[in-house]
Amino acid sequence: MGDTRVTGCLEILNGDFEGMRYELSSDETLIGRNPTTDITLLDEGISREHTMVLYDEVDAEYVIEDLQSTNGTKVNGKRVRSATLTQGDEIQIGSTRFRFILGE
Numbered sequence: 001m002g003d004t005r006v007t008g009c010l011e012i013l014n015g016d017f018e019g020m021r022y023e024l025s026s027d028e029t030l031i032g033r034n035p036t037t038d039i040t041l042l043d044e045g046i047s048r049e050h051t052m053v054l055y056d057e058v059d060a061e062y063v064i065e066d067l068q069s070t071n072g073t074k075v076n077g078k079r080v081r082s083a084t085l086t087q088g089d090e091i092q093i094g095s096t097r098f099r100f101i102l103g104e
Contacts, residue, residue, distance in 0.1 A: 041096050
């Protein structure tokens with residue numbers, strides 16, 4: 001059996017790292033200020049371990065989960081605890097904005 005997973009990525013939309021892309025190649029991608037996170041952001045509005053992007057193999061989809069961060073996680077302008085990501089969704093963590101891209 002081959003791996004038919006469509007890989008997603010997050011592209012930064014603002015700030016010094018605008019245009020930078022992070023591939024979501026593992027089942028869990030931890031985002032935060034802590035240097036041990038998978039995606040480390042130098043943003044004072046972000047918790048040390050702020051949010052997690054999970055890949056659900058059963059449903060073949062990506063889900064973002066806020067890790068009870070102080071400032072929350074927004075998807076398309078709405079604060080979420082957990083949300084399934086779809087192509088083009090805009091995610092805001094602190095003052096950093098990302099676009100979710102599927103299979104590029």
